[in-house]
Structure formats: structure tokens, C-alpha cells
Amino acid sequence: MCQVDEDYHEPLQRAEVPSVSKKCVKCKEGTAAVVIRAGDAFCRGCFKEYFIHKFRAVLGKHRVLYPGEKVLLAVSGGPSSCSMLSQVQEGLSQNAHKKLRFLPGIVFIDEGGAVGQSVEDRRRMVAELQAVFKATGFPFHVVPLEQVLDLPSSVVAAAPSPSERAAGAYKVAVGHFIQSDGVGVTLKREESAPADVQESSTHSLQQLIGSAKTLTAREDLLNTLRQHLLVHTARTEGYSKVMLGDNCTRLAVKLLTSISLGRGAQLAQDTGFSDSRYRDIILVRPMRDYSAKEIAYYNRMFCVPSVFIPSLDTKTADKSSIQRLTESFVTRLQADFPSTVSTIYRTSEKLQTCKSSSTADHCDRCLLCMCALDTAVENASAFQATLISEQLSQAKAPAATSAAIPRQNPAPMEPESTAATGQCCSSGGGEDCGKAVGGVGCCSSAKGPESTGLRSLLCYSCQLTIRDMSSVERLPHYILSEAQRRQRRSQMREEISEFLLDEGDEGD
Amino acid sequence: MPVLCSNCIDKRAVLKRPKTGHSLCKECFFWAFEEEVHQTIVAAKLFKHGEKVGIAASGGKDSTVLAHVMKLLNERYNYGLELMLLSVDEGISGYRDDSLETVKRNQQQYELPLKIVSYEELYGWTMDAIVKQVGRKNNCTFCGVFRRQALDRGAIMLKVDKICTGHNADDVAETVLMNVLRGDIARLRRCTAISTASEGEGVVPRCKPLKYAYEKEIVLYAYFKKLDYFSTECIYSPNAYRGHARTFLKDLESVRPSSIMDIVHSGENLSVREGVKMPVQGTCKQCGYISSQALCKSCVLLEGLNRGLPKLGIGKHHRLHDKILSKQPLTEKEERKLKSVDF
Ligand SMILES: [Zn+2]
Ligand SMILES: [Zn+2]
Ligand SMILES: [Zn+2]
Ligand SMILES: [Zn+2]
Ligand SMILES: [Zn+2]
Numbered sequence: 036m037c038q039v040d041e042d043y044h045e046p047l048q049r050a051e052v053p054s055v056s057k058k059c060v061k062c063k064e065g066t067a068a069v070v071i072r073a074g075d076a077f078c079r080g081c082f083k084e085y086f087i088h089k090f091r092a093v094l095g096k097h098r099v100l101y102p103g104e105k106v107l108l109a110v111s112g113g114p115s116s117c118s119m120l121s122q123v124q125e126g127l128s129q130n131a132h133k134k135l136r137f138l139p140g141i142v143f144i145d146e147g148g149a150v151g152q153s154v155e156d157r158r159r160m161v162a163e164l165q166a167v168f169k170a171t172g173f174p175f176h177v178v179p180l181e182q183v184l185d186l187p188s189s190v191v192a193a194a195p196s197p198s199e200r201a202a203g204a205y206k207v208a209v210g211h212f213i214q215s216d217g218v219g220v221t222l223k224r225e226e227s228a229p230a231d232v233q234e235s236s237t238h239s240l241q242q243l244i245g246s247a248k249t250l251t252a253r254e255d256l257l258n259t260l261r262q263h264l265l266v267h268t269a270r271t272e273g274y275s276k277v278m279l280g281d282n283c284t285r286l287a288v289k290l291l292t293s294i295s296l297g298r299g300a301q302l303a304q305d306t307g308f309s310d311s312r313y314r315d316i317i318l319v320r321p322m323r324d325y326s327a328k329e330i331a332y333y334n335r336m337f338c339v340p341s342v343f344i345p346s347l348d349t350k351t352a353d354k355s356s357i358q359r360l361t362e363s364f365v366t367r368l369q370a371d372f373p374s375t376v377s378t379i380y381r382t383s384e385k386l387q388t389c390k391s392s393s394t395a396d397h398c399d400r401c402l403l404c405m406c407a408l409d410t411a412v413e414n415a416s417a418f419q420a421t422l423i424s425e426q427l428s429q430a431k432a433p434a435a436t437s438a439a440i441p442r443q444n445p446a447p448m449e450p451e452s453t454a455a456t457g458q459c460c461s462s463g464g465g466e467d468c469g470k471a472v473g474g475v476g477c478c479s480s481a482k483g484p485e486s487t488g489l490r491s492l493l494c495y496s497c498q499l500t501i502r503d504m505s506s507v508e509r510l511p512h513y514i515l516s517e518a519q520r521r522q523r524r525s526q527m528r529e530e531i532s533e534f535l536l537d538e539g540d541e542g543d
Numbered sequence: 544m545p546v547l548c549s550n551c552i553d554k555r556a557v558l559k560r561p562k563t564g565h566s567l568c569k570e571c572f573f574w575a576f577e578e579e580v581h582q583t584i585v586a587a588k589l590f591k592h593g594e595k596v597g598i599a600a601s602g603g604k605d606s607t608v609l610a611h612v613m614k615l616l617n618e619r620y621n622y623g624l625e626l627m628l629l630s631v632d633e634g635i636s637g638y639r640d641d642s643l644e645t646v647k648r649n650q651q652q653y654e655l656p657l658k659i660v661s662y663e664e665l666y667g668w669t670m671d672a673i674v675k676q677v678g679r680k681n682n683c684t685f686c687g688v689f690r691r692q693a694l695d696r697g698a699i700m701l702k703v704d705k706i707c708t709g710h711n712a713d714d715v716a717e718t719v720l721m722n723v724l725r726g727d728i729a730r731l732r733r734c735t736a737i738s739t740a741s742e743g744e745g746v747v748p749r750c751k752p753l754k755y756a757y758e759k760e761i762v763l764y765a766y767f768k769k770l771d772y773f774s775t776e777c778i779y780s781p782n783a784y785r786g787h788a789r790t791f792l793k794d795l796e797s798v799r800p801s802s803i804m805d806i807v808h809s810g811e812n813l814s815v816r817e818g819v820k821m822p823v824q825g826t827c828k829q830c831g832y833i834s835s836q837a838l839c840k841s842c843v844l845l846e847g848l849n850r851g852l853p854k855l856g857i858g859k860h861h862r863l864h865d866k867i868l869s870k871q872p873l874t875e876k877e878e879r880k881l882k883s884v885d886f
Contacts, residue, residue: 251799294723295795295802299809303816357798364791368724372784378726385728387816409812415587415737417712417808420755421562421801423582427575428565430552495808499801 061085069332079336086325086333090122091133093321097308100276100319102136107274108173109265110141112164112342116280118330119322121339123278124171137276141168141175142268144261148181148237149244150345157232163342178268181236183260184243188517190267191402243509244347250356252503254347255296259403259497260511269316281306281320284327284365287379292361297496300409306383312405326376401494402518409495418495492521550575557767561759561800569767576764580752581616587737589750590624590705597629597703597747599694600649600657602642605709607649607772608761609753613707614653627701628653631693632661633686634669642773649771660697662689666845677853683785688840692832698747710751713758713792716806720788729821735810745832757803828868837864852881 057067057076065078077085094100108123110116126135143164147157161177168175247253269277281289286306293305304310310318322330334341348359369375399408412419489507490498501507507515528535546556548568556566560575567575583589590596598613600606610628617624630646633639643659650657663669666689674682698706715735722731733739738750753761765772795802815821826832827839834840846867847855855863866873873881 249799291720291723294719294806294809297801297805297808300812300814302809302813354794354798357795357802360791360794360798364787364794368787375724379723382723382726382728382731385816385819387814409808415583417755417804417811419586420579420583421804423579424560424563424575424755425565427550427578428560428563428567428571429549495812496805499799499805 068336071329071332082332083337086329087122087125089324090321091126091135093308093324094135097319099309099317100135100137104137104276105272105274106137106139106276106278107265107269107272108139108141108278109280110143110164110168111280112143112160112344113280114330114334114339114341115282115285115322115325115327117167117341118325118334118339119278119280120167120171121334121337122321124173139173140272140274141171141173142265142277143168143175143177144264145177145179146257146261146344146346148179148232148240149257150347150349151241152345160342160344167340167342176268176272178264179232180260180264181232181240183264184236184239184511186263186267186511186513188513188520190263190513191405191517192520239509243511246506246509247500247504249503250348250351251296251358252500254356254358255496255500256504257347259500262404263513266313266316275316277316277318279318279320280322282322282325282327282330283380284369284376286320286323286383287376288358288362288365290379290383291365292358293496295357295361297499298494301404301406301494301496302383303386304406307386312400323380401497402489402492402514402521403497403500404494406494408493410491410493410498488522489518492518558763561763562757562804564800572763572767576756576760577612577615577619579755580612581620583737583755584616584622584752587750589707589738589752590622592623593625594623594704595625595627595702597627597658597694597698597701597706598655599706599708600628600630600646601709602630602645602649602773603709604761604765604770604772604774605711605714605753605758607645607770608765609707609709610649610653610655611768611770613752614655626655627703628655628657629694629697629701629703629706630657630659631690631697632659632663633690634662634671636671639670645771645773652771656701658697658701660693660700662693665689665693665696666841668845668848673848676848676851681853685844688844692839692841695745695747695832699745703747706747706749707752708749709753711753711756711758711761712803712807715751715754715810716803717785717788717792719806719810720792721785724784724788728815728819731810731813732815732821735807744826745830755804755807838867843867847881852878854881 059065059067059078059081060076061081061084062078065080067076068079069082070076071082100106108116108120110120120141123135123139125131127139143161145157145161147160152160165175165177244253244257247256265277269275290302290306293299293302298305304312306320306323308320308323310320312318333339348356351359353363354360365375365379400406401408410418412422489501493501546566548554548556548571549565550567550571554568554570557569558572559566560572596613598606598610600610610626613624613626616622617626628646628650630643632643646657646659649655661669670682670686673685677685694706718734719731722728722734737754738748740748764770792803792806795806799805822835824833824835827834827842828837829842830839832839832841836843838846843855843864847853850873852873863873863877
């Protein structure tokens with residue numbers, strides 16, 4: 036789990052009891068029980084009100100959840116997503132001030148197989164969470180990550196764009212909801228028992244994750260797979276929105292991580308309130324205005340249960356991955372400069388996605404993260420400079436041509452590994468050879484001809500991830516087959532290019 | 544077993560490129576390094592034939608390599624540029640004296656004209672004297688603001704069309720991180736630009752031919768070319784926040800060497816939402832230099848120094864600009880707030 040969240044536990048206990056019995060700044064009556072920011076001391080009752088109001092306010096401000104709409108809450112078991120779950124419960128309860136009007140369901144992705152948990156531990160963890168989920172009365176789905184291996188390629192194919200839901204649509208939906216008087220929208224209790232996981236699929240999943248040679252790539256790959264599975268679950272179960280529990284602290288780390296991973300173009304989608312990269316399924320982040328500290332206070336005070344879930348970077352050193360490093364950097368800086376998180380977070384609010392995503396052709400989207408490609412070779416760009424450097428450092432480089440601009444060759448797809456890769460790295464992916472030699476060792480760049488075909492279908496950052504993999508053949512079938520389909524499409528387009536009148540405009 | 548150069552597959556490799564991980568021989572590395580700078584210059588259309596270009600020279604590794612490569616490429620590819628060196632003397636004893644000696648040696652080696660402008664002649668203050676008044680905490684604010692303007696003033700004296708600076712990929716990446724940490728969206732948007740057009744009178748267009756060169760490769764280049772440079776850091780340490788960004792970048796690079804370029808790529812592809820307020824650039828009412836306020840930063844800092852109120856230029860005291868312009872005295876209360884050195 037996010038280290039940043041955990042680190043709040045200690046100072047928390049000390050801060051919880053203000054020295055003198057200060058009065059609440061809100062009601063001026065109750066005894067202060069929490070101090071959110073310097074000077075903002077709240078009593079228990081006012082803090083609860085403030086916390087609940089914030090959740091309603093963020094949903095009210097963005098107006099993306101329609102009355103009667105099925106919304107899937109992605110609960111990881113951590114404090115933030117469990118707090119989100121409790122807020123939804125609160126908002127749906129009979130005595131809620133302004134009742135929420137969407138229909139929630141819960142999904143938990145069990146990643147135990149990827150992080151090497153034992154079968155017993157996984158079972159225990161799932162049982163613990165099921166108890167929490169059952170208590171809510173919401174339908175819930177426990178999905179082992181292994182299922183990602185059997186996804187259909189439609190997950191990464193171009194999804195149908197949602198019917199135009201302009202500003203008026205919200206009102207219409209409210210109207211329908213009021214007319215139906217809420218009848219028939221009572222929640223159907225359904226539970227999907229955790230499917231039995233075949234040992235062989237756990238093994239395949241581990242091989243897939245292990246084929247990434249660096250922890251950075253492994254974490255990135257796991258994120259991608261998890262998201263695909265979330266979106267797929269939402270689609271098959273009839274949900275149109277997925278709620279994620281990212282809080283402000285988490286998002287500050289994520290923003291800096293994204294920048295460090297070369298995802299500047301995708302930053303707004305990675306960290307914004309709503310994320311429409313999957314078109315028909317919109318991801319929303321209603322917890323983004325809460326700090327990890329506030330959430331920890333609230334959960335403790337109002338007994339919101341959460342479960343410790345180990346992740347890939349649990350118990351790893353600071354420099355084991357970019358994600359881990361960024362997290363500890365932000366945590367340390369926050370301790371010295373308490374406005375760090377909020378400042379980074381505010382930066383994210385001022386960003387937008389680079390190109391308008393609605394007009395982009397399907398083939399111009401990254402095969403893995405589904406964001407618009409940011410790899411058009413533009414003059415004097417970091418991407419072009421990198422290509423030039425690689426070209427000038429290898430044999431066959433046209434040494435004399437001065438202003439040649441390298442073009443990305445649409446090379447034929449070759450998913451099979453042909454080249455023998457560096458020995459020390461391909462050892463089952465058990466250790467991280469990158470960290471021993473500071474990453475400059477055998478793991479760094481400049482090889483892997485087998486992945487060149489795939490690379491052209493990926494955004495800048497996902498190319499980095501693939502470059503860190505010993506071979507792409509372990510990627511799940513749904514990804515490879517969609518890759519082949521896209522390759523065929525682009526070859527076709529090449530063949531008929533001279534007859535096409537408007538480039539880039541194709542109805543598919 | 545000697546490793547062969549991955550480019551010529553003939554000579555023995557002497558280094559592993561920090562940027563790509565390839566093993567190269569000396570000649571192939573020189574060629575690749577120079578060629579990459581050339582391609583950057585061509586692709587970004589940094590110069591026009593016949594232009595007069597001032598190379599900002601500090602005596603450090605970046606500007607020494609920049610001067611060397613600019614002279615070399617100008618001859619190799621017939622850019623037709625008239626090159627000269629432009630140095631700023633901040634007045635830091637023991638640091639700038641020695642580095643200026645290096646610049647003077649470079650001038651002779653490269654046979655380029657050299658112009659030195661000093662803080663003392665421009666502002667009446669040396670950095671040493673400034674530090675005596677403001678302490679060591681915020682001196683880099685002064686240094687940075689004054690240097691920027693000093694370069695412009697020197698460039699105008701020399702009548703150059705452009706200034707090129709030794710900023711490398713690490714510097715750009717560090718600035719991207721810095722601006723994210725500070726939440727400075729306006730600078731975040733500008734800081735990855737490879738060149739800036741003249742933003743007004745008194746401001747000379749600038750460019751960064753080494754924008755895509757790794758600092759480590761610049762050192763390797765200088766080392767194998769046996770270039771003469773001054774390698775001591777400024778004795779007045781940079782501010783804490785930049786220090787954090789720098790350390791973080793070095794750590795990122797050690798985890799994934801391409802991080803530097805990855806961050807530059809991120810910066811180049813960021814896009815700011817419409818409707819986010821950006822400061823409007825105007826000109827300073829006192830000296831005419833570009834400024835988003837009534838007074839430019841350098842005039843405010845200078846005013847603070849001259850009135851013995853060093854805090855004036857640090858933090859936001861825009862309300863006081865009118866008083867400064869009309870040469871009015873500040874109230875006692877205002878003075879008290881700005882006097883303390885403890886900031
Ligand atoms: Zn109260
Ligand atoms: Zn991608
Ligand atoms: Zn060679
Ligand atoms: Zn300095
Ligand atoms: Zn001025």
C-alpha cells in the first residue's frame with residue numbers, strides 16, 4: 036500500500052488530542068478533536084459533517100453520476116477506498132441529507148497471485164473483505180487478477196463512444212428517476228463468490244509480471260492489467276462508471292511519478308477527476324480532495340474498517356522503482372514543507388489532455404494505457420532526440436547524413452523473441468538486477484528487436500515499460516491479438532493510402 | 544576481453560553512453576555527441592546564416608563544451624555565425640575569479656571575442672556584498688535575477704542577435720520537477736522551450752543547443768577532449784528546494800537512466816487547461832526590462848538592497864511598488880517587516 040498513507044499513523048496519535056481543550060472553530064461549542072490544517076480544529080460532529088459534505092460537494096460539482104446509473108466502486112482494501120465505500124453508504128442511507136441517487140456495486144481485484152501471496156493468505160484476505168462488503172448490502176464482485184489472462188481483445192479495442200450526454204442529459208435522467216419514484220431501483224443483492232483460481236493461471240500471471248525486468252516496469256504493467264480488468268468487469272456487469280479511491284496525497288505522488296515516467300501528455304487523465312480514455316466506461320476519483328491524513332482521522336474516529344493488502348513494492352528499498360522512489364521523495368518533502376502535496380495537487384487541476392481525445396482515431400491510441408499516442412516524431416523533441424541518439428550509437432547508422440529525420444518504421448509484427456537477451460536479467464524475474472548497478476547495467480535500453488513492431492502501437496511511456504521486458508510473448512493473448520489486428524489495419528491503410536482522400540479519417 | 548564499439552564495430556569501446564547504454568570508441572562518441580547537437584540546431588532552427596551569437600560562458604563544463612562544439616559545428620557545417628563569448632562577473636571572490644580565468648583561456652584557444660559584464664558595474668553591488676547583507680538563504684534569488692538581466696545587457700552592448708546558454712537535459716528536467724513542486728504553471732509551460740523569442744525591448748532571444756545532451760555525457764566529452772574547465776560549484780549553495788529536485792533527479796536517473804529524457808518529454812507534452820490565468824508580461828516602469836509587475840524583479844531587489852530592506856524583493860510586496868517608483872519613504876511598520884534578515 037501507499038507508504039504515504041501509512042506514515043500518517045504515528046503523528047496522528049499525537050495530534051489527535053489537542054493540548055488544551057480547544058474549542059471547535061465551526062460550532063464554537065464542541066471540544067476540538069482533530070486539527071486538519073493549522074488553526075482548523077474541529078469537534079467530532081463538525082468534522083464528520085465537513086468530511087461528508089466534501090464528498091457530496093465533489094460529486095455535485097462535476098455532475099457526472101446520473102440518477103439510477105450503476106457505479107462500480109473499486110475497493111482495494113486500503114484506507115482511502117474503504118473510506119470512499121463508507122461515504123457512498125452514508126450518502127445512500129435513509130437519513131442522508133441529500134440522498135445519493137446512483138446504484139453502487141463493489142469490485143475487489145485480488146492481486147495476491149501477482150505479489151506472491153500464499154493461497155491461504157489470499158483466502159483469508161478475501162474472506163475479511165467479503166465480510167466488509169456483505170455488511171454494506173451492495174452487490175460485490177471479487178475478481179482474481181488471474182482473470183486478466185482470459186480477457187477478450189475488445190478490452191483494448193476501440194470502445195463505442197458513449198451516446199452524447201450533454202448538459203441536458205443530466206436533467207433528463209433526473210426527470211426519469213423522479214418519475215419512476217425510485218421504484219425498481221432497489222438494489223438487487225447479488226454476490227459473486229471468488230472464482231477458484233487454477234494454480235496454472237497463477238503461474239502464468241507470475242511469469243508475465245516476472246518478464247518485466249525492473250520493478251518500475253512490473254508496477255506499471257500491473258497497473259495496466261488491473262485497469263483493464265476493472266473496465267472489463269464494469270462492462271460485463273453493466274456498470275458505466277468506476278469510482279477509484281485515489282486521495283490527494285496519492286495523486287500528488289502519482290502526478291510526479293507520471294512525469295518521471297514520461298507520461299506528461301497523459302497527466303490530466305492519470306490524475307484528474309474523471310478519466311474518459313475507455314470512452315464507454317468513465318473512471319472517476321471522488322476522493323481527490325481528501326488528504327491521506329484526513330482519511331486516516333476519519334476512518335479511525337468512525338471505525339471505518341480497512342485491510343492491509345501487500346503490493347509489489349511492499350518492503351522494498353526506496354530506489355527499487357521510480358514509483359517507490361517518488362513516493363518516499365514526496366513523503367520526505369511533505370515532512371519538511373507541509374504544503375508540498377497540496378501544491379503538486381493544484382498543478383494537476385490546471386492541466387488538460389494534450390490533444391482532444393474524442394477525434395483521435397482508434398489506432399492512434401496506446402495499446403496498453405489507451406491514451407492518445409504522444410509519439411508523433413516532431414522536430415526537435417525529446418522523443419526525436421532519443422531516436423537520433425540510438426541511431427548514432429549503433430552500426431549501420433548513416434553517419435554522414437546531416438539532417439535526416441528518422442521515421443518510425445511500421446515494421447512487421449514479431450511477437451516472438453528471437454534475440455537472446457542479457458543473461459543476468461532474464462532469470463525468471465526474481466530479482467531486480469537494475470538496482471545493483473544503479474540501473475546502468477545490462478537492463479538498460481538499446482535492445483529488443485522483437486518488440487519493435489509492438490512499440491509503434493504504444494505511447495512513449497508504455498514503450499519504456501515494454502523495453503524493460505525480456506520478451507513480449509508473455510503478454511496476455513487479448514493484447515497481442517489486438518496488436519496484430521492494428522498492425523494489419525495499418526498495413527492495409529498503407530496499401531491503399533494513395534486512394535484515400537482525407538488522411539486519418541476512416542470509419543471503423 | 545575488450546568490448547568493441549557498437550557503432551564502428553572496429554575500435555575498442557572506451558565508454559558506455561549514459562544516454563543510450565551503448566559502448567562506443569572515442570571517435571564515435573565525439574561524432575555522435577556533436578552530430579546530436581547539430582541535429583538539434585537544425586531541427587529547431589536555432590540560428591540563421593549571418594547571425595551574431597553570444598555564447599554565455601561561465602567557465603564551467605556546460606558552457607566550455609558549448610563554446611567548443613559551437614565553434615566546431617559552425618566551421619563543419621558552415622552555419623555562417625559570428626560567435627563571441629559573453630561572461631558575467633558576479634563578484635564572488637575565490638569562485639568567479641578562478642572561473643573567469645578559465646573563460647579567458649578559452650577565449651584564446653577558440654579565438655573568440657570575449658565580453659565580461661560585472662554586477663558591480665551594472666548594479667553597484669557584488670554578490671559578496673549582497674550576501675553580507677541578505678545572508679546565505681536567499682542569495683540565489685538575487686544571483687539568478689541579476690544574471691539573467693546582466694546577460695541581456697552584455698548582449699546588447701555586444702550587439703548580438705542571440706544568446707545561447709549551456710543548459711543541458713538534466714537542467715531542463717530539474718526545472719520541470721522544480722516547477723511542479725512549486726506549482727508554477729506558467730514557468731512549467733515555458734521551461735521546456737528550446738528557444739525564446741525576444742519578449743520585449745532589452746531582452747535578447749535565447750536558445751539551448753545542449754537541451755538534449757546529458758550532463759554526464761558533457762563531462763565525458765570534456766574529459767576525452769581534454770577541455771579546460773572550472774569545476775567548483777558556486778560557493779553560495781543553491782536554495783533548498785532546488786537541491787531536493789536535483790537529488791531526486793539523480794536518484795531517478797540511477798533507477799532508470801532514461802528518466803532525464805522522459806521528464807523532458809513529459810514537460811514538452813504538458814498542456815495547460817484553457818482559462819488558467821497566466822501572468823501578463825509588461826515592462827518595468829523604472830528600467831524598461833520585461834516584467835509582469837510595475838517594477839521588474841531586479842529593480843525591486845536592488846531597491847531593497849539600497850534601502851537596507853533585503854526582504855523587499857523576496858515574497859510578494861506588489862503594493863509597495865508605487866511607493867518605490869515615486870521615491871516615497873516606507874512606513875515604520877513596513878520597514879520593520881522587511882528588515883529582518885531571518886527569512
Ligand atoms: Zn463543532
Ligand atoms: Zn501507453
Ligand atoms: Zn567506434
Ligand atoms: Zn548561486
Ligand atoms: Zn527594472
